[in-house]
Amino acid sequence: MTVTAQSAPTDTHTIPGDALLRRLTPEQIEAFGAELDEIRQRVIGRLGEEDATYIRNVVKAQRAFEVAGRALFYVPPAWPLAVAALSVSKILDNMEIGHNVMHGQYDWMGDPGLNSRMYEWDNVCPSDQWKYSHNYIHHTYTNILGKDRDIGYGILRMDEEQEWKPHYLGNPLYATLLMLGFEWGVAMHDLEFERIMAGEKTWAETKHLHAGLIRKIRNQALKDYLLFPALTGPLFPLTFAGNATANLVRNIWAFNIIFCGHFPAGVSTFSQEECEDESRGHWYYRQLLGSANITGSKLFHVMTGNLSHQIEHHLFPDLPARRYPEIAEEVREICERYGIAYNTGPLGKQLGSVARKICRFALPDKAPRFLPGFLGGGRSGEPVAETPLAA
Amino acid sequence: MSIGQSILRSRAVAALTSPHGVDRYLEQVNPMWAAHEVRARIVSVDREVDVPGHPPVATITLQPTSTWRGHRAGQHVQLGVEIDGARRTTRVFTVSSPDSRRGDRFTITLRANPDGVVSRYLVKRATPGTMVHLSEAEGDFVLPDHVPEHVLFISGGSGITPVMSMLRSLQRRTHRGRVTFVHYAQSPDHQIFAAELDEIRRSGHGIDVHLLHPELGDPALSPAWLERLVPGYRDVPTWACGPAPLIEAVQAAYDGSDALRVEYFKAPRPAASSEVGGDVSFSRSGESAPNSGASLLEQAEALGLRPEFGCRMGICFTCTSRKSEGTVRNVLTGEESSLPDEDIRICVSAPVGDCTVEL
Ligand SMILES: Cc1cc2nc3c(=O)[nH]c(=O)nc-3n(C[C@H](O)[C@H](O)[C@H](O)COP(=O)(O)OP(=O)(O)OC[C@H]3O[C@@H](n4cnc5c(N)ncnc54)[C@H](O)[C@@H]3O)c2cc1C
Ligand code: FES
Numbered sequence: 001m002t003v004t005a006q007s008a009p010t011d012t013h014t015i016p017g018d019a020l021l022r023r024l025t026p027e028q029i030e031a032f033g034a035e036l037d038e039i040r041q042r043v044i045g046r047l048g049e050e051d052a053t054y055i056r057n058v059v060k061a062q063r064a065f066e067v068a069g070r071a072l073f074y075v076p077p078a079w080p081l082a083v084a085a086l087s088v089s090k091i092l093d094n095m096e097i098g099h100n101v102m103h104g105q106y107d108w109m110g111d112p113g114l115n116s117r118m119y120e121w122d123n124v125c126p127s128d129q130w131k132y133s134h135n136y137i138h139h140t141y142t143n144i145l146g147k148d149r150d151i152g153y154g155i156l157r158m159d160e161e162q163e164w165k166p167h168y169l170g171n172p173l174y175a176t177l178l179m180l181g182f183e184w185g186v187a188m189h190d191l192e193f194e195r196i197m198a199g200e201k202t203w204a205e206t207k208h209l210h211a212g213l214i215r216k217i218r219n220q221a222l223k224d225y226l227l228f229p230a231l232t233g234p235l236f237p238l239t240f241a242g243n244a245t246a247n248l249v250r251n252i253w254a255f256n257i258i259f260c261g262h263f264p265a266g267v268s269t270f271s272q273e274e275c276e277d278e279s280r281g282h283w284y285y286r287q288l289l290g291s292a293n294i295t296g297s298k299l300f301h302v303m304t305g306n307l308s309h310q311i312e313h314h315l316f317p318d319l320p321a322r323r324y325p326e327i328a329e330e331v332r333e334i335c336e337r338y339g340i341a342y343n344t345g346p347l348g349k350q351l352g353s354v355a356r357k358i359c360r361f362a363l364p365d366k367a368p369r370f371l372p373g374f375l376g377g378g379r380s381g382e383p384v385a386e387t388p389l390a391a
Numbered sequence: 392m393s394i395g396q397s398i399l400r401s402r403a404v405a406a407l408t409s410p411h412g413v414d415r416y417l418e419q420v421n422p423m424w425a426a427h428e429v430r431a432r433i434v435s436v437d438r439e440v441d442v443p444g445h446p447p448v449a450t451i452t453l454q455p456t457s458t459w460r461g462h463r464a465g466q467h468v469q470l471g472v473e474i475d476g477a478r479r480t481t482r483v484f485t486v487s488s489p490d491s492r493r494g495d496r497f498t499i500t501l502r503a504n505p506d507g508v509v510s511r512y513l514v515k516r517a518t519p520g521t522m523v524h525l526s527e528a529e530g531d532f533v534l535p536d537h538v539p540e541h542v543l544f545i546s547g548g549s550g551i552t553p554v555m556s557m558l559r560s561l562q563r564r565t566h567r568g569r570v571t572f573v574h575y576a577q578s579p580d581h582q583i584f585a586a587e588l589d590e591i592r593r594s595g596h597g598i599d600v601h602l603l604h605p606e607l608g609d610p611a612l613s614p615a616w617l618e619r620l621v622p623g624y625r626d627v628p629t630w631a632c633g634p635a636p637l638i639e640a641v642q643a644a645y646d647g648s649d650a651l652r653v654e655y656f657k658a659p660r661p662a663a664s665s666e667v668g669g670d671v672s673f674s675r676s677g678e679s680a681p682n683s684g685a686s687l688l689e690q691a692e693a694l695g696l697r698p699e700f701g702c703r704m705g706i707c708f709t710c711t712s713r714k715s716e717g718t719v720r721n722v723l724t725g726e727e728s729s730l731p732d733e734d735i736r737i738c739v740s741a742p743v744g745d746c747t748v749e750l
Contacts, residue, residue, distance in 0.1 A: 052477040063419050110471070110479035113415055120410035219409045227407055 015161050017143065017268030020289055021282065028338065033281025035334050036315055039327060043319050051320045052109055058096050058302070059114075065089035069246065073232050073239040086246035088303075091253055093122040095305025100321045102131055107318075123250070125187035126216040129209060133190050139317050143262060143269045143290030150262065151269065153178060153185060154194035157361040159269050164364040171362035182251035187213060253303075256351060257294070261310035264292045264353040266343045287314035288335070293328070293344035300347075301325065311342065396457060399426035422522045423456055429525040431455040433517055439500060442580045448549065449514040450487065450500045455525060461492040462528030464560040465553040465630070465654070469707050470499070471524035474512050479524065481709065482509040483702040485552035485654075486528060489559035500583060502549045529706065532630065532654040534560060539628045540568040543621055545612070545641055547575040547633025551583050553654055554630055558598070562591070570598045571621055575612070575637060578604050612637065614644045626650055635659060658686060658704055658722050658739050669744035674715060676750060686722060687712075687737035691750055698737060698750055705739035712737050717746030 024032065069086030072078040098121030100106070106114040113119075120127045133149065141147035145161050152158040156175055157168040178185045190209055195201040224247065229239040268289040275286060294300075294308040301308050306321035312328050313321065335342040345353075398404060404413050404426075417424035423432060431453035440448040462468070464486075471481035487500040503514035534542075534557050542561075544554035551574055558572060572591075576582045582602060592600040601620070603609040610616050617624045625648040631641045632654040645651040671690050672679035678694040688710055691698050701709035705723055711734050718729040719740040727743060728735070737748065 047477075049476040052473075059415075060419055063416055067416070109473075109477055110481070111473075113411075122410060216410075219406065222406055223409055227403070231407075 015145070015269060015271050017270040017286075017289060018274040020268055021270065021274055021285060024285065024338065024340075026279075029281040029285055030279065031281075032334065032338055033279065033284050036284045036331075037280070039330055040316055040319065043316070043323050043327065047108055047320065051106070051322065054322050055097070055101075055106055055109075055114060055320070058092060062089050062092040062097060065092065070228055073228070073235060073242055076235060076238060079238060079242060083242045083245045083249070086243065087249035087253075090122050090246055090250040091303055094250060094254060095257070095307065096302055096321065097305075098122070098127075099305050099307070102127055103135060104318045105320045120216075122220075123183040123186070123247075124217045124220045125183060125189075126212040129190045129212060130186060135317070139314070141275075142287055142314060143267070144272055144275050144286075145269050146272055149189065149192070153189065154192065155185075156358065158263055158357060160361070160365055161269060161271075162361070164361075169362050171358050175358045179252055179255040180248065182255040183247065187217070256347075257304045257307050259354045260294050260347065260350040261291055261307055261313075263357055264343060264345070264350045265357065266341060266353075267292050284315055285340070287311075288331075288340060288342075290314065291343070292350060293342075294347050294350050295344055296347060311344075393457070396426065423454075425456040425458045427458060429456055429458045429527060431459070431523050431525055433519055433521045433523065434496065435519055436514070436517055438514075439583045439585075440502075440581055442578075445577075445581065446503045446505055447514055448500065448502045448583050450498050451513055451517070452496060452498050453523070453525075454496050455494060457494040459491075459494055459525065460527050461495060462486050462490065462497065463533040464490050464556040465533040466528040466530040467553070467706075468499070468528050469526035469702065470509070470513075472509055472512055472517070472521075474508065480509050481524070481701040481707055482507075483704060483706055485556065487552040487555050489556060489563050500549070500552050500555070530654075532632070532652060533557075534630075538564070538566055538568065541571070541621075541627050542568070543571045543573070543624060543627045543629040545573045545629060545631040545633070545637075547637040548577075549583065550633030550637070550654070550656060553632050555584055557630065558591070562596075562598075566597075568597065571601070571627075572598060573601045573603065573612075573620070575603050575605060575633065577606055612640045612644065617644055628652075630654075632656070655704065655723070660685075660722075667741070667743055669717075669742065669746065671742050671745075672747045673750040674747055682742050682744070682746065684741060686739060686741050687719070687735075687746070687748055690742075691737065691748070696750055700738055703738045705736050708736060710736055710738045713749040714740075715747045715749055718743040719746060 065085045066089035069082050069084075069089055072082030072085060075082075098119060101114050101119045102116050102121070104116035107116050116131070138148055138150045143151065145151065145159065152162065155178060156171055157164065191206045191213075192201055196203055196206075224243040225240055228243060229236040232239040270286060270290070275282070278286070288311055291310040291314045293311050294304065296304075296308055301324075306324045307313060309321070309324035309328055312324035312331060315331065316324075316327065319327070332342050399413055399417070408416060413426045414428045417426065418428075418430075422430060434452040434454050437450050437452075438447055439450050467483050467485040469481050469483055471479045473479050484499040484501050486497050488496075488498040491497045501510050501513060503511045505511075532553055538561065542557075544558065546554045554572070554574075558570065561570060572588075574582075574588075579585070579602070582588070588600050588602065591598055605611045621627055625645055627650060629641075629645070629651045630653075631638060631651065635655075635657065638653050638655065638659075641651065641653065667682050667684040669682045670679055671682045671687065673691055673694065673696060676694075676696055678691075678696060680690065680694055683690055683693070685693070688698060688700060688703065698712065699709050701707035703710075705721075714731075714733050714735045716731050718727055719735055720727045720743050722739050722741050735748075737750075
């Protein structure tokens with residue numbers, strides 16, 4: 001069975017994530033939600049100059065890296081530096097600035113340049129289309145099978161509840177291609193190619209997206225692949241290649257960070273039935289079980305747009321991301337009290353776990369014996385929180 | 392426009408700086424550089440009125456970016472400040488200096504309202520060098536290019552600003568006709584632009600200045616008093632700006648004459664509650680109450696909601712909200728609208744009967 005927004009799992013068997021959600025009593029879930037609400041209110045009350053200064057400094061740095069990168073292409077020996085600066089610029093723009101601003105994290109500043117309704121980021125995906133598929137669909141229905149189209153992006157098999165089909169043997173290949181062309185994957189996300197291929201949707205139904213998509217792609221291509229290379233005259237091919245490389249570096253980085261957010265082992269998926277009419281506490285609980293963090297240095301967190309704190313981001317998507325590290329300490333402590341696993345680890349470990357999952361789910365569930373053990377390994381939704389619940 | 396400006400505003404530069412736009416880069420180098428946006432640096436803050444126990448009034452001189460297209464006397468500007476470096480808050484103020492051209496310095500003159508977020512900041516805390524955000528000049532309460540032979544200005548309190556800009560422009564244009572300038576203030580100590588008006592009064596030049604203080608015994612505005620001052624005043628082109636009671640008195644005195652033009656700083660009070668009826672509901676917060684007839688913004692505030700607002704006068708669109716059902720009347724124009732799922736400015740919309748707004 002292909003998992004799409006329409007064709008939900010029809011049988012009502014529970015999946016491991018559902019079982020986890022039921023480990024807390026409704027009263028516990030409510031108390032848990034109230035504690036998180038309290039954190040949220042407290043942070044909102046403290047928002048002010050520090051947060052404003054922070055994001056403005058990140059913007060300043062991003063603009064400086066961008067200008068430096070574009071300028072360094074005039075100095076051929078500095079080509080690697082130029083690519084590095086432009087890559088950093090694009091990563092900062094897309095992650096710490098774009099992603100977070102478009103979540104409305106800085107709307108309270110009243111600055112049109114940092115407003116979720118107006119910000120446009122430096123990649124081929126039009127911001128309004130992304131805001132719908134990401135802010136609304138993905139953040140509301142996080143890890144609900146059949147609802148959250150970010151589970152495998154309609155291409156990959158990332159969960160045992162997705163029925164195996166022979167074409168999933170290409171899972172590792174598809175993942176690699178998605179990584180290399182990640183901005184294109186994100187841009188095409190709303191077209192729902194997999195549903196068009198399956199005959200559930202027609203090309204004509206995506207028509208309202210075309211004009212915006214074409215305009216954005218044209219603008220991006222024009223500056224990166226024509227105007228800036230042309231401005232460097234005889235160095236055109238070098239600049240062209242440099243811009244392409246910077247886009248590629250950003251694609252690889254963003255893909256890896258984002259896949260570590262929801263796909264390492266221990267992250268759960270849920271059925272639609274379990275999440276119908278859910279309470280605020282239940283929603284928080286599901287967000288927590290459906291996300292994973294990455295540990296690292298302060299600079300690392302900035303370069304991931306603080307998506308290294310995917311758990312806190314999913315609990316509080318509209319709080320400024322620079323607050324996640326401080327919030328994380330409290331969230332961890334709350335999780336400990338409720339006996340909820342808090343999924344975190346260094347980048348290498350989380351990436352390895354994701355890679356294993358991609359390979360593992362390329363194969364049918366009842367793995368033939370000849371497969372090496374590590375590929376036949378654990379079910380993704382296996383309960384990892386075994387500690388007894390606090391009363 | 393200079394060549395530099397033309398280049399910065401060109402399509403080529405827009406393409407190179409896409410998706411952010413050239414201003415997002417220029418501002419990083421120098422906040423006074425802009426190709427599209429308008430900003431200004433505060434040059435000076437001068438107290439006009441400082442009566443102990445009363446809100447002070449100050450004139451703020453602004454050096455705008457070269458993108459400021461200038462203004463016509465009587466126009467206003469939306470001005471946004473970042474209070475404590477964080478939340479940008481925008482309010483509307485009238486330009487008090489004479490007509491300006493592209494990039495010209497200009498002034499605004501304002502009273503620090505006791506709980507006014509922006510006005511108190513500007514009058515009491517802002518220092519030279521502070522940057523503010525601006526719109527272009529807006530508004531059609533302006534002098535025509537051909538100024539009539541005799542004009543009459545009537546103002547009260549801080550409502551003096553647009554007519555002061557007009558008076559100053561007339562002086563600069565060396566207008567030869569007659570000007571009658573009537574202003575109401577609480578007391579001579581509360582008089583804004585006192586020294587300048589005094590100077591104008593003494594030098595004559597066809598400008599009659601009448602500064603009145605009804606609270607100290609001067610006559611209040613009435614048709615008889617106006618008739619004595621300016622015989623046939625109903626046919627004399629008149630510009631009036633001030634608090635609601637003054638404007639109401641002026642409107643009554645002019646009895647629908649189209650020689651009168653008025654400017655409001657605050658939306659006029661809508662009809663009394665008995666005529667409107669129904670209930671007002673705010674669907675997101677779940678609050679509702681009997682319709683009081685006031686603007687939806689005020690009714691929401693009365694229920695403890697805090698909708699965002701800027702000008703409270705239908706100018707800035709900050710308060711725009713979705714009305715899911717019901718009829719509203721625009722308190723400025725009297726126009727009614729009953730479309731479902733309509734975006735309305737709640738500061739100038741008063742419900743007529745039942746009304747639901749997504750707040
Ligand atoms: C076209 C135009 C031109 C103007 N020109 C001038 C000018 O030249 N000079 C001048 O001094 N003023 C002028 N004004 C008036 C000025 O814009 C307002 O007084 C504005 O509110 C000043 O901002 P503020 O920061 O003082 O006050 P705000 O913070 O807006 O508060 C002002 C008042 O609004 C009310 N208010 C605010 N918040 C709430 C709430 N939550 N609930 C209920 N009531 C609330 C209160 O009565 C408060 O005193 C003009 C207005 C317009 C529309
Ligand atoms: S507050 Fe400005 S339009 Fe309503």
